[in-house]
Amino acid sequence: MTNTAQLRPFQIDIDEADVADLKFRLEHLRRPHPVPGDTDDWSRGIPGGYLYDLAEYWRTSYDWRKAEQELNSYPQYTTEIDGQVIHFFHVRSPEPDATPLLIIHGYPGSAVEFLHLLGPLSDPVAHGGDASDAFHVVVPSLPGFGFSTPLSSGGWELGRTTAAFAELMTRLGYERFAAQGGDIGAGITGRLGATVPDRVIGTHVNSDRGTLGLAGEFVPLPDGLGEEDLAAIQQAKAAWQAGRGYLDLQNHTPDTIAAALTDSPVAQLAWIAEKFQLWTDPSKSPGESVDRDQLLTLVSIYWFCRAGASAARFLYEAAHSQVGWVAPSSVPSGWAVFNSSPVVRRVADPEQRVQHWSDFAVGGHFPAMECGDLLVEDVRAFFRTLGR
Numbered sequence: 001m002t003n004t005a006q007l008r009p010f011q012i013d014i015d016e017a018d019v020a021d022l023k024f025r026l027e028h029l030r031r032p033h034p035v036p037g038d039t040d041d042w043s044r045g046i047p048g049g050y051l052y053d054l055a056e057y058w059r060t061s062y063d064w065r066k067a068e069q070e071l072n073s074y075p076q077y078t079t080e081i082d083g084q085v086i087h088f089f090h091v092r093s094p095e096p097d098a099t100p101l102l103i104i105h106g107y108p109g110s111a112v113e114f115l116h117l118l119g120p121l122s123d124p125v126a127h128g129g130d131a132s133d134a135f136h137v138v139v140p141s142l143p144g145f146g147f148s149t150p151l152s153s154g155g156w157e158l159g160r161t162t163a164a165f166a167e168l169m170t171r172l173g174y175e176r177f178a179a180q181g182g183d184i185g186a187g188i189t190g191r192l193g194a195t196v197p198d199r200v201i202g203t204h205v206n207s208d209r210g211t212l213g214l215a216g217e218f219v220p221l222p223d224g225l226g227e228e229d230l231a232a233i234q235q236a237k238a239a240w241q242a243g244r245g246y247l248d249l250q251n252h253t254p255d256t257i258a259a260a261l262t263d264s265p266v267a268q269l270a271w272i273a274e275k276f277q278l279w280t281d282p283s284k285s286p287g288e289s290v291d292r293d294q295l296l297t298l299v300s301i302y303w304f305c306r307a308g309a310s311a312a313r314f315l316y317e318a319a320h321s322q323v324g325w326v327a328p329s330s331v332p333s334g335w336a337v338f339n340s341s342p343v344v345r346r347v348a349d350p351e352q353r354v355q356h357w358s359d360f361a362v363g364g365h366f367p368a369m370e371c372g373d374l375l376v377e378d379v380r381a382f383f384r385t386l387g388r
Contacts, residue, residue: 006171010076010087010147012068014304019064022265022303026059029266042286046274050286054273055266058296067297074118078147079171081164084156087111087147088140090172093122095134099201099383100174102165102192103139106183107311108272110146110298111139113368120376133380138172140165142184144310146301151310157317158184158325162191166199175199178383182206183365184314193329202386204334204356204379207348208364210279211337213240215347218325222350229343243278246271251319254312261308268308272299279365281339290369332356334382336375338363356382 031052040047078087089111092098101121103114114137120127121135141148143156143164165188169177178201181189186205193203213236215221225233249257260267273295280289302308318325334356337344345357358378363371 007077007079010078011072012076012147014064014068018304022064022300023059025265026055029055029264042274042277046270046277050277051266051270051273054287054292054296055269057292058265058269058299062293062296062300064297064300067293067300071112071115071297074115076147079168081167081171082160083152084143084164085148085152086140086143086164086168088138088168089114089118090139091118091122091137093134093136095123095125095131097132098122098134098136100169100172100177101135101137101379101383102169102177102179102189103137104165104179104181104185104188105139105142105145106181106185107315108275108302109183109185109366110301111141112146112294112298112301113366114139115294117368117372117376120373121379124380129380133384135178135383136174138169138174138177140168142311142314144314145307146305149305149307149310151313154313155317156314157321157323158187158191159321159323162188162195166192166196169199176201178202178204180204180206180379182367184318187325187327190329190333191323191327193331193333194327197329197331200329200331202332202334202383203329204336204382206336206338206367206375207344208279208337208367209236209339209341209344210240210365211344211348212236219348222347225343225346229346232341232343233347246275247315250312250315252316254309254316258309258312261302261312262306265303268303269299271308272302276366280370281362281364283362289364290366294369332386334358334378336360336367336378338365338367338371338374356385 040049074089076089078085105111105113118137122137124133125131144151176199179189179192189203189205193200212233215233276290276295277286333354335354336358338360340359360374367375
């Protein structure tokens with residue numbers, strides 16, 4: 001039974017002075033001196049031409065109030081768990097036998113990634129699907145992200161967050177539930193299956209080809225790989241080494257970058273928009289994979305909530321905890337890989353223990369925003385096999 005006394009309805013209401021301050025800062029931004037001969041490629045990070053065009057659109061054309069109204073059209077709540085305010089969307093299905101589904105975002109993500117999935121997942125009939133695929137959907141903001149700010153204390157990492165989200169589902173009256181996530185969310189999803197297996201119906205995670213770059217670091221490198229497989233892994237590892245500076249900095253000195261992310265909206269924009277280009281479908285041009293307004297809604301929430309600093313702190317806490325990113329679990333598991341290749345499974349699941357494995361040629365690290373229909377259908381397909 002839902003413990004409603006501990007749940008508080010929530011509506012986003014950013015002060016107009018904060019909206020005006022954002023536009024003022026964007027209007028009076030300082031640009032680096034251009035270097036003669038430089039072109040707008042991505043070899044040294046996000047190019048100035050792309051970044052400042054996006055910043056100008058953010059200032060002059062993007063409509064925060066329209067986004068705020070859309071966000072507020074979905075039921076949101078907050079509750080305090082372990083001393084921390086946790087914000088979450090909670091959309092109950094009209095189908096009485098719907099399965100509770102906890103969806104967990106990653107970095108540099110947000111609960112708003114899944115906004116356009118809430119309808120199809122909770123009310124499949126209204127979206128051309130079958131009533132048996134319906135879910136009661138719960139999408140929390142990680143501690144220190146979005147409206148789960150400010151942090152009430154240090155020490156928020158995978159283990160503590162996993163326990164908090166299990167408690168959240170208890171407060172909502174969901175004794176058993178399904179779990180889904182990517183990036184940090186994948187780690188928490190797996191840990192839920194490991195720590196409360198009697199409560200978790202199944203775990204579904206999503207990743208992308210970048211998983212290969214973690215071989216030998218976060219996942220072991222299996223024996224028996226062919227030359228082509230090893231070449232693909234080396235290519236991915238080289239890309240990871242070139243792009244992992246954001247993680248190394250936040251793992252060790254998060255307070256340094258926190259100052260820039262909190263004081264400069266362009267710094268926050270560059271920090272996130274770079275990843276949304278490098279980690280999305282490589283076959284698409286910059287800005288094509290993810291809707292520009294949806295991206296700016298995500299960045300705006302980081303800005304208004306000053307979450308750049310506390311999100312960096314989460315990565316620091318995770319790196320310095322004794323909790324690993326992978327937790328073995330006996331509950332049924334599904335895995336969807338976007339922008340995939342056969343070598344991903346050979347590395348990530350060499351013994352093929354994952355019951356439901358899907359490879360998609362399209363998409364990337366943010367499938368809910370890139371190809372949400374594929375993610376929805378894969379989630380449905382996996383949990384359909386479990387009989388709920």
